[in-house]
Amino acid sequence: MRVRIMIALVVSALAMCGCEETVSSSSQPEEKPPVQTTAVTTQPVEVREYSFPEFVRSRAAGDMLSNVINVGFDPAEAESYLETDPFKDYNCERCLGGEYYTFYEDDYVGLLNSQGTVILNPDKYSSAKMAAKDLIVLSYPEGSNKKDSDSYFQVSGGFGHFITREEAFKLEITAIAVDESTAVQHALAVRGTVDSAVYDSIEKLDPSQIVTDKSFSQIYKAVLGSRAYYLVLDDYLNITVCEAPYAQISFKIGGEFGKCYVLDGDDHTELQKMIQSFGAETMSVKPGKDEAMDYIRIESGLNIGDKKIFTMSPDGFCLTESFAPDGSANRFFTLYPKDTFVDLVNWVAEVAGKEYAAAPGAETESVNSEE
Numbered sequence: 001m002r003v004r005i006m007i008a009l010v011v012s013a014l015a016m017c018g019c020e021e022t023v024s025s026s027s028q029p030e031e032k033p034p035v036q037t038t039a040v041t042t043q044p045v046e047v048r049e050y051s052f053p054e055f056v057r058s059r060a061a062g063d064m065l066s067n068v069i070n071v072g073f074d075p076a077e078a079e080s081y082l083e084t085d086p087f088k089d090y091n092c093e094r095c096l097g098g099e100y101y102t103f104y105e106d107d108y109v110g111l112l113n114s115q116g117t118v119i120l121n122p123d124k125y126s127s128a129k130m131a132a133k134d135l136i137v138l139s140y141p142e143g144s145n146k147k148d149s150d151s152y153f154q155v156s157g158g159f160g161h162f163i164t165r166e167e168a169f170k171l172e173i174t175a176i177a178v179d180e181s182t183a184v185q186h187a188l189a190v191r192g193t194v195d196s197a198v199y200d201s202i203e204k205l206d207p208s209q210i211v212t213d214k215s216f217s218q219i220y221k222a223v224l225g226s227r228a229y230y231l232v233l234d235d236y237l238n239i240t241v242c243e244a245p246y247a248q249i250s251f252k253i254g255g256e257f258g259k260c261y262v263l264d265g266d267d268h269t270e271l272q273k274m275i276q277s278f279g280a281e282t283m284s285v286k287p288g289k290d291e292a293m294d295y296i297r298i299e300s301g302l303n304i305g306d307k308k309i310f311t312m313s314p315d316g317f318c319l320t321e322s323f324a325p326d327g328s329a330n331r332f333f334t335l336y337p338k339d340t341f342v343d344l345v346n347w348v349a350e351v352a353g354k355e356y357a358a359a360p361g362a363e364t365e366s367v368n369s370e371e
Contacts, residue, residue: 048342053349055356056258065212065230065242066356067263072195073238078130087116096130099158107141113158120153120160128153131236134191135168136160154191167191171218171237173202188220190237197241199224202231216240221303227265228303244303247271249348251296260348261302263355271347272300275310278336287317287333296344314341 056062080095090103090112101112103122110122120128126141136153140146152168153160172189176198185198199222210219210230220231221244228244245261246268252258262268275298293313301307306325312318316336323329 048339050253050342050345051349052253052256052258053260053345053353055349055353056260062248062260063212063214064210064245064261065214065232066261067243067245068240069229069243070197070241072240073133075130075238078133087112090116096128096136097133097155100130100136100155100160102128109138111136111153111160115158117158119155119158125151132190132238134193135236137236163191169237171233173220186222188231188239190239195239197222197239199229205230223304226304246302246304247298247300248302249296249298249352251294251345251348253294253296253345260352260356262352265304267351267355268300270351271298274343274347278340281316281335281337283333283335287319294341296341296348298344312336312341312344314338316340 078097082092082095082101085092086101087103090101092101092103092112094102096102096111099114100119101114103110103112105122107126108122109120109125109128110118111120111128113119120138124140125138127139129137129139131137134154134156136155138151138153140149140151152163152165154163154168168191170191173186174189174194175184175186176194177184185200186202187198188195188202202220202222205219205221207216207219214232216232217235218233218237220233222229222231228246230242230244232240232242234240243263243265245263246265247262248259249262250257250259262271290313293315295311295313297309297311299307299309301323307323309321309323310318311321316338318334318336319331320334321329321331
């Protein structure tokens, strides 16, 4: 549920006295009206001009998997059709994973390695696809009583062997000793092979915790030092690594609502330092509520550190909420100079906007499609 903190403005001394100031248009030069962020029932807050960040318009809910660090295997790039036959004694059609070749006899598919050695005879299966860098999925022909089932052929070093379905989808979190001390790191082991990436901790997540339009079969959170990552797995346990977001930013500007994430750890540190640099002012009024006022809300600690929420409005009022690991909360108001609100909005437009534009795979429809 979006927390909206709306701050009432102080009625001017002239209004409190029941006075009305009149200005002659002939005696005063015409000035550009101030940015108005409140309803007509309150005095407008005058701050530098700001606007709704454009990059958010196409990402109404943001995307927690936008910052793709590494794609371990791309099925679309793992298969290629051959223009010339590499082996004179076989009619090869495709190359799988750059090392294995399909050939056909009587509509059955066989496999060769790069040395021209037959590693699968063409006598049972009608098709073969590279599902992972170490896994070829074989399908039976139409009309077969096994046409609805697949066989799994695990390959390595130019050779392969059949494995069961349970072995094909075996996934474990394994501990790796760092040294002779008790320190350990962790990695995912897929089909008995330990992934090269190691982390301080790995935990499986509920998919409902992830805001994304990308599809996946399983997802894990991994932490290494001060960085957090999502290990995104497709149907055949291929791992795509995304840097996990460090903060969520939601806002209402000019009647439009938006949301995005801070995807880079360095940018998150910069944002925290910027907030800490805001010089607090002496409060002379109490904050209230104004449903028409703009706001920006920054929630830190999504994956690293304690949860903290800053909610600021254009008049400078900011509610800070800190949540300790035991669930206790500390809440307090701070009054900042009005332009700090504009600084935050501009930071989102410039820095977070660049993150989304530069993140590999930010425009990709899906990490890997589900079957």
